[in-house]
Every structure is written in C-alpha cells, then in structure tokens.
Amino acid sequence: MKDSGEEINLLIYWSVLVRRKKLIGLIVAAAFVCSVVTSLLLPKKYDATVSLMPPEANNDSMRTAASMMSGAAGALLGGAAGSLGLGAASPATVWIGILKSDSVRDPIIDKFHLKKKFGVSAIEDARRILSEMVTIEKSKEDIVSITVEDREPVEAARMANAFVEELDTVVQNRSMTEGKRTRIFVEQRLSETKDKLGRLEEELRKFQKENGAVKLDEQSKAIVEAIGSLKGRLIAREIELQTALSYSAPTNPRVELLKTEVKELKSKLRELEEGRRGSRRNGIFIPTSRLPDVSLQYARLVRDIKIQQTLFELLSRQYEMARIQEAKDTPAVQVLDAAKVPERKAKPRRAMIVAVSTSASVLIAICAAFFLQYMADLKTANNGRNGHAV
Numbered sequence: 001m002k003d004s005g006e007e008i009n010l011l012i013y014w015s016v017l018v019r020r021k022k023l024i025g026l027i028v029a030a031a032f033v034c035s036v037v038t039s040l041l042l043p044k045k046y047d048a049t050v051s052l053m054p055p056e057a058n059n060d061s062m063r064t065a066a067s068m069m070s071g072a073a074g075a076l077l078g079g080a081a082g083s084l085g086l087g088a089a090s091p092a093t094v095w096i097g098i099l100k101s102d103s104v105r106d107p108i109i110d111k112f113h114l115k116k117k118f119g120v121s122a123i124e125d126a127r128r129i130l131s132e133m134v135t136i137e138k139s140k141e142d143i144v145s146i147t148v149e150d151r152e153p154v155e156a157a158r159m160a161n162a163f164v165e166e167l168d169t170v171v172q173n174r175s176m177t178e179g180k181r182t183r184i185f186v187e188q189r190l191s192e193t194k195d196k197l198g199r200l201e202e203e204l205r206k207f208q209k210e211n212g213a214v215k216l217d218e219q220s221k222a223i224v225e226a227i228g229s230l231k232g233r234l235i236a237r238e239i240e241l242q243t244a245l246s247y248s249a250p251t252n253p254r255v256e257l258l259k260t261e262v263k264e265l266k267s268k269l270r271e272l273e274e275g276r277r278g279s280r281r282n283g284i285f286i287p288t289s290r291l292p293d294v295s296l297q298y299a300r301l302v303r304d305i306k307i308q309q310t311l312f313e314l315l316s317r318q319y320e321m322a323r324i325q326e327a328k329d330t331p332a333v334q335v336l337d338a339a340k341v342p343e344r345k346a347k348p349r350r351a352m353i354v355a356v357s358t359s360a361s362v363l364i365a366i367c368a369a370f371f372l373q374y375m376a377d378l379k380t381a382n383n384g385r386n387g388h389a390v
Helices: 002-019 021-041 060-072 091-100 100-113 114-118 124-134 152-173 176-211 218-245 251-272 295-327 352-390
Strands: 046-052 134-138 144-150 279-281 284-286 335-337
Touching: 002 021, 002 091, 021 279, 021 352, 046 152, 091 100, 091 144, 091 152, 100 114, 100 124, 100 152, 114 124, 124 134, 124 144, 124 352, 152 251, 176 295, 295 335, 335 352
Parallel strands: none
Antiparallel strands: 046 144, 046 335, 134 144, 279 284
C-alpha cells in the first residue's frame, strides 16, 4: 500500500510537470538564451602568473630584510619577523606582506597609469581595484605565485613581472641596510679619523720642533699608550653599537653584546685613568706627582694620537667587513617561472556560465510550475466551497 501511495504522488508530480511543460520550456529556453548572450557580451580576461623560488631561510640578506620589515612595518607584515631572525613567519610570508604593501602597489599604479585606466582620481581607489585584479598565494613548499588578471594579455604578463621587480627593489633596499649603511657610516667616520690623526701628528711635529726632544719615563709612556689604545677601542665599539642600533632592536643579541663590551671598556678605562694608587690629573694617570707641563702636553698629544691610531685601525677592519657584506648582497628574489603572455582567456568561462544558468533555470521553472499548480488548485477549492455554499 505504501508503494502504491508513492507511485500516485509521483504520478501527480509528473502530471504537474507535463501540464506546465510549456512554461518550464519557456523559462529554460529564456535562461539559456540569456546566459549565452551574457557570456558572449562579457569582456575577455586573461591571467598571467609568475612563480618565485622559495626564499632561503639562511640567507643573510633575507634575514636582514625580515628584521627591518618587522621593526618598521609590523602592522603590514603582521609581526612576521624578529630581530635579525625570521621569528614565527617564513621569508615567503614576508614577501607576501611586501607584495601587498603600498611600497609595491604604488609604483605599479604609476608605471602602468592605472588611475587613468581605471577612471579614478584617488590613489586609494586605484589600490582597491588593483588588489581585486591580483591574487598572491603561497604553496606548502613556500613557492610564491602572483597572478594578474587583465583584459589585455600582454599587460597582464607585464604587470605580473612588474610585481617581481618592485618586490626585488624593496627587498634589496632592506637587505642592503646592514652592509651598505654600515659601510657608508664607517666610511664617514674613517675619513674623519684619518683627518684628525693627520692634524694631531702635525701638532706633535710642531710641538717637538718648538720644545725639542721630550721623553716620558717608561711607566708614564706605557700608561699613556694603554689609555690611548683602550679609548680608541671604546670609541670604535661605540660606533659599532650606534651602527647596529640603526637597523636592529635594542634587545638584539648583537646589540646586547656590544653594550656589554662598551661597559667593560669604560670600566677598564676608568680604572686605568684613575689608577689604584696614583692620582688623576687632566684625564691622564701620572705615576710621578711632579711631571713638567711640557711633558704633560707631550703625553696628551701621544695619548690622542694613540687613540686615533687605534680607532683608525679598528674602523679600517669594520670598513672592509662592511664592504664584503655589501658585495655579498645579491638579488634575493629568484624567479621560478616568469609570467608569459597568455594565449587563452581565463574568463568568462562561457560553457560553465551556460551550464550553471540552464541548470538553475530548470530548478526555478519546476518550482514555478508547482507554485502555479498550487495556486490553481487553491483557487479551484475556493470556488468549490463558494458554489457548495450557494
């Protein structure tokens, strides 16, 4: 009995569809024609994709770039990198953050005249439209892909490759900070030290010419030279610390180590200048209480020259190391697959549009047929009750 009831219901449903077949056919045909026309009228769009090699986690340039970006643009990168280390985020994540930044998008907007192309006047509108055109993804293997969608296939490829160029520019500017900035800073201080050393040596020459040969006893000479050497080392370490603070956080291990060294050098210098048994006079420990003024002036010149000599030697080493570091900075962004001009359109997918629209119209037409049949049955039932009442 149950199967008979189900068969009756199915026959009723089928009879409704047969009775409304013209309506269903009309709706489906109309939807099919509209979807075909719409798919043909939609503008063609092309996708161009460029793939980047996974950035090396042990690359010094990449580590520096990550540390700089995390310190200067934490909001942009979501706190991606730690100081001198990558922290919780991988270099690929840092790249994605850079690619989505205004530092990359704005030059592309200017290069391709996108405000004019989009018909907007505000840079914010151009950024929004550009973001809708670009898809940036990262695979499990940390391969970063940049896909640009545009009506012109050539422009799509050019724009995708332009993203790589701008990314490389930003990464290089960041990654060269440690080497290049250190080299420039030390180079300036080295030049100043060289000039000062030359002036002091000239002063010493004039002093000896005016006052004749001046000698210090062995103890005074040793202490004067020791103070000069120590003070030169101290100044060199302070310069190195100042340079490190320009691109690293105060809590960076390297910065902490330099702070400790500076503190120890200051303590040793204070101990040497003040002495344990002697007295302090004009910043130089004099083992004898009665040193002639001429000898004292001579000692000061010797000390200052020793300071500049030590400083010059240490800065020269730092300068060479900075030059080597700068020379090691190579382009960190390596292209796996460059964007090529696409030959086939990516959108619109006409077959899918027609298939989905037609399928949806079938469901809508069936629902409409049952609804109309329900309304007709309801009207018939009302008429029957009214006639019976009469």
